Amino acid sequence: DKAKKIGDRLIIDFEKNSCCPWETTGLDPNCKDYVPEELRQKGITQNMWAEWCDELMAAQEMSPSLGGCLCIFCFPGFIPQSLLCAMFCPTSGDHCLKCLPCFYGDWYVALTKWTKKVNQVLNPKDMHAKLKTYKPYNRAPRSLEYASRISGKDENYEMSMLEIALTAAESQKLMQESWDNGVNDGCTSGRGRIL
Secondary structure, three states: OOEEEEOOEEEEEOEOOOOOOOOOOEOOOOHHHOOOHHHHOOOOOHHHHHHHHHHHHHHHOOOOOHHHHHHHHOOOOHHHHHHHHHHHOOOOOOOOOOOOOOOOHHHHHHHHHHHHHHHHHHHHHOOEEEEEEEOOHHHOOOOOOHHHHHOOOOOOOOEEEEEEEOOHHHHHHHHHOOOEEOOOOOOHHHOOOOO
C-alpha cells in the first residue's frame, strides 16, 4: 500500500516532474497493485484502482521535461527570454499550441479530466480526490516517501501529492482548498496550472 492515512485523508506521493530522465514521475509504479483499504471498504475495486492509476500515469507522460523547460524559458535568449516567457507566454494554458513539447497545457487538461472522472465515482461515496502542490515542501503532509523526496532539495522544490478525502465533511473541505499551497505562480506562464 502506497497511501498514508492522515486524519480523514489518504496521502499518496505524486512526483510531478523530475530533472533526471531516469527518475520516476507521477505515482510509484507499485501504487496500482494495492487499492487502499479505506477505498476498498467503500466499494472501489482493485481493477478500478489499477485503471485509475494507469490513466493517471498515461496523463503523466505529458508532463514537462527538463529539455522542454530549458528550451522555452532559457534557450537561446537566456534571461531576457525567460522574463518574456514568464510575462507573456501561456505555457500552462489550454490553447491550440498546448500539444507542443514546450507547453504544459495538454498535461493540465489531462490531469483535470482524470480528476473529474475519478470524482464522478468518489463523490457519491462521500469521498473526493485532488492533486495538490506545496512550496516550501515543509508545509506538505508527511507522506510515506516524504523523507526520500526532500533529500537534496532546497526551498524551491514543489512537492505534489494526491489527496483523497474519506468523509463527506473532509470532502467538502478538500473541494474548497486550492491545489496551490505556496506556489503562487501569478505569471502568465502559470495560468492554467492545476498542480
